[in-house]
Amino acid sequence: MNGKTDLETLIEMMAKLPGLGPRSARRAVLHLIKKRALLLMPLADQLTRVGQTVRECLNCGNIGTASLCAICESDKRANGELCVVEDVADLWAMERASVFKGRYHVLGGALSALDAVGPEELRIPKLLDRIAAENVSEVILALNATVDGQTTAHYIAEQLEGRIAVTSLAQGVPVGGELDYLDDGTIGAALKARKAV
Amino acid sequence: MNGKTDLETLIEMMAKLPGLGPRSARRAVLHLIKKRALLLMPLADQLTRVGQTVRECLNCGNIGTASLCAICESDKRANGELCVVEDVADLWAMERASVFKGRYHVLGGALSALDAVGPEELRIPKLLDRIAAENVSEVILALNATVDGQTTAHYIAEQLEGRIAVTSLAQGVPVGGELDYLDDGTIGAALKARKAV
Structure with a gap:
C-alpha cells in the first residue's frame, strides 16, 4: 500500500516539472523504474549532489558551485562587455552560440506591472553597482523580444543614458529563416534595419 | 568548473527521460534549481526512496513494495477474472477507469519477431501457471491494438483454447469520438461489431 503512495507522490512531483504533465510523468517514472540501476539511482544521486552544491554567483546571478561563477572568475572574460539577460537559461543560450567573450549579468526576470515586479525585485541595483x-x-541588452523584456531594456537604457554605451541585440530575419513563414513584426523590423550589401 | 559538469550531467540524465529532450531537460533542471527546497531536494529523496523500495510483484508483474502487489494481496480482487496487459502503464490505465474488479497479469511487452521477443521472454509461462x-x-486480453499486441493476443488465445473462457476488449467508436475524425479501421471494426439498439 505504502509503495503505491510513494510512487504516486513521485509521479506528482515529476508532473510539476515544466514540459511534463501527469501522463508523461507516469511514463517517465515507469521508464526510471525499469532502468533502476542505470537511470533512477544515478539521477537521484545527481539531484542530491546538485541540490547540495549549486549556488547563485554573488556577482552576476549565474549558477555554479562557488560564490563566483566560472565566467566571473575567469580573467579572460573581463573585456569590458557586459551582457544583460533575463534568466540563466538565456545566459546558457548565449554561451552555446559561443560568440560573446565578455561577462554576463542575470536580472532574474523582467519588469512587469501586472506581476508587480519592480527594479528592486530584479538584480538592477546590482547591475548599476557593477x-x-x-x-x-x-552594456549589451540581450532581453527577450516580449513586452516585459523590452520595457526592462528601456528602463535600463534610461538609467545608463550618457554614462556608458548601451546596445541591444539586432532584430531581423533568423538565420535559415524563410520570409514566407515570418511574422509581420519581424519582417518590418528587418526592413527598417536594412543595410547596404 | 566542477559545478558546471555536475549540472551538465544532470541535464543529460534528465534528457534521457521519455518526453524530454535536451532543451526541455535544461528548462526542467533550471526550474528545479529555482525551487530547490520545494522541489529539487524532495524529488531527489523520493527517487531514492522509490528506487530502494519498489519491486515487481512475483505473481502478476505489477510494481509495489512487497513481494506481492496490493491487488494480488487483496481477497476482494479474486473474482476469477484475469486481465492480461502488456505493461504496468496499461494496468494503471485500467485501474484509472475503475471498472475492472479482478486481478491482472502483466506480460512485460508483446511478442515481436523483429525484436526477437518470444513467449519465454514475456511472462506467458507464468500466466499459464497462474x-x-x-x-x-x-481471461480478458487487454492488449494494445497494434500488430504485436494482436499477435500476442492470438498466441495466448491459442494456448488457452478449450481450457478457459478468453475474451478481449471491444473495438469501436471511442466515447466522445466524432466519426469524421476516426480512422477507417476503427469505423470498419465498429460497423462489424454493431449491435441492436
Whole structure:
C-alpha cells in the first residue's frame, strides 16, 4: 500500500516539472523504474549532489558551485562587455552560440506591472553597482523580444543614458529563416534595419 | 568548473527521460534549481526512496513494495477474472477507469519477431501457471491494438483454447469520438461489431 503512495507522490512531483504533465510523468517514472540501476539511482544521486552544491554567483546571478561563477572568475572574460539577460537559461543560450567573450549579468526576470515586479525585485541595483565598480565599457541588452523584456531594456537604457554605451541585440530575419513563414513584426523590423550589401 | 559538469550531467540524465529532450531537460533542471527546497531536494529523496523500495510483484508483474502487489494481496480482487496487459502503464490505465474488479497479469511487452521477443521472454509461462493454480474463470486480453499486441493476443488465445473462457476488449467508436475524425479501421471494426439498439 505504502509503495503505491510513494510512487504516486513521485509521479506528482515529476508532473510539476515544466514540459511534463501527469501522463508523461507516469511514463517517465515507469521508464526510471525499469532502468533502476542505470537511470533512477544515478539521477537521484545527481539531484542530491546538485541540490547540495549549486549556488547563485554573488556577482552576476549565474549558477555554479562557488560564490563566483566560472565566467566571473575567469580573467579572460573581463573585456569590458557586459551582457544583460533575463534568466540563466538565456545566459546558457548565449554561451552555446559561443560568440560573446565578455561577462554576463542575470536580472532574474523582467519588469512587469501586472506581476508587480519592480527594479528592486530584479538584480538592477546590482547591475548599476557593477558598472560603477568593474571596468565596463559597453552594456549589451540581450532581453527577450516580449513586452516585459523590452520595457526592462528601456528602463535600463534610461538609467545608463550618457554614462556608458548601451546596445541591444539586432532584430531581423533568423538565420535559415524563410520570409514566407515570418511574422509581420519581424519582417518590418528587418526592413527598417536594412543595410547596404 | 566542477559545478558546471555536475549540472551538465544532470541535464543529460534528465534528457534521457521519455518526453524530454535536451532543451526541455535544461528548462526542467533550471526550474528545479529555482525551487530547490520545494522541489529539487524532495524529488531527489523520493527517487531514492522509490528506487530502494519498489519491486515487481512475483505473481502478476505489477510494481509495489512487497513481494506481492496490493491487488494480488487483496481477497476482494479474486473474482476469477484475469486481465492480461502488456505493461504496468496499461494496468494503471485500467485501474484509472475503475471498472475492472479482478486481478491482472502483466506480460512485460508483446511478442515481436523483429525484436526477437518470444513467449519465454514475456511472462506467458507464468500466466499459464497462474491459470492452472488460481481459480480463474475468464481471461480478458487487454492488449494494445497494434500488430504485436494482436499477435500476442492470438498466441495466448491459442494456448488457452478449450481450457478457459478468453475474451478481449471491444473495438469501436471511442466515447466522445466524432466519426469524421476516426480512422477507417476503427469505423470498419465498429460497423462489424454493431449491435441492436
